[in-house]
Amino acid sequence: xxxxxxxxxxxxxxxxxxxxxxxxxxxxxxxxxxxxxxxxxxxxxxxxxxxxxxxxxxxxxxxxxxxxxxxxxxxxxxxxxxxxxxxxxxxxxxxxxxxxxxxxxxxxxxxxxxxxxxxxxxxxxxxxxxxxxxxxxxxxxxxxxxxxxxxxxxxxxxxxxxxxxxxxxxxxxxxxxxxxxxxxxx
Numbered sequence: 001x002x003x004x005x006x007x008x009x010x011x012x013x014x015x016x017x018x019x020x021x022x023x024x025x026x027x028x029x030x031x032x033x034x035x036x037x038x039x040x041x042x043x044x045x046x047x048x049x050x051x052x053x054x055x056x057x058x059x060x061x062x063x064x065x066x067x068x069x070x071x072x073x074x075x076x077x078x079x080x081x082x083x084x085x086x087x088x089x090x091x092x093x094x095x096x097x098x099x100x101x102x103x104x105x106x107x108x109x110x111x112x113x114x115x116x117x118x119x120x121x122x123x124x125x126x127x128x129x130x131x132x133x134x135x136x137x138x139x140x141x142x143x144x145x146x147x148x149x150x151x152x153x154x155x156x157x158x159x160x161x162x163x164x165x166x167x168x169x170x171x172x173x174x175x176x177x178x179x180x181x182x183x184x185x186x
């Protein structure tokens with residue numbers, strides 16, 4: 001008998017998957033649904049980004065579960081589905097399809113299982129993937145500690161920390177946008 005050969009999944013396969021998933025290393029990786037608090041936080045960030053995009057006429061805010069198709073990077077990743085995002089890139093000619101290219105700004109809101117050493121390593125690897133694909137700013141939003149960590153590609157191991165009582169930004173990806181940390185977590 002010969003070993004079973006698996007055919008690598010494609011972006012087209014991913015487009016037919018119900019629920020949140022990403023294409024990594026030729027495999028469709030599904031994500032469990034998030035809880036109320038992380039979902040609410042992602043929605044508030046999207047809402048603020050969307051208001052900013054509408055007011056300035058620049059960029060487009062993207063809510064949770066929207067796919068970004070990218071050329072395969074070193075990790076094998078071919079897509080992202082951030083919890084909230086902002087893009088300056090072109091919109092797809094067919095608006096029913098994924099956006100092409102990485103988001104300009106990506107937001108990852110931690111769920112209850114996104115804590116501990118293994119989760120930290122996974123989050124760092126995903127940030128590295130975002131930066132390799134061309135994302136300018138990534139936020140790691142921590143609902144438990146009520147903190148926002150902002151990462152930039154030129155120093156991916158360092159971050160700017162935004163805490164309650166402060167306003168967080170996504171410079172240089174989203175010029176002029178600021179949001180109150182306290183409001184995000186209400």
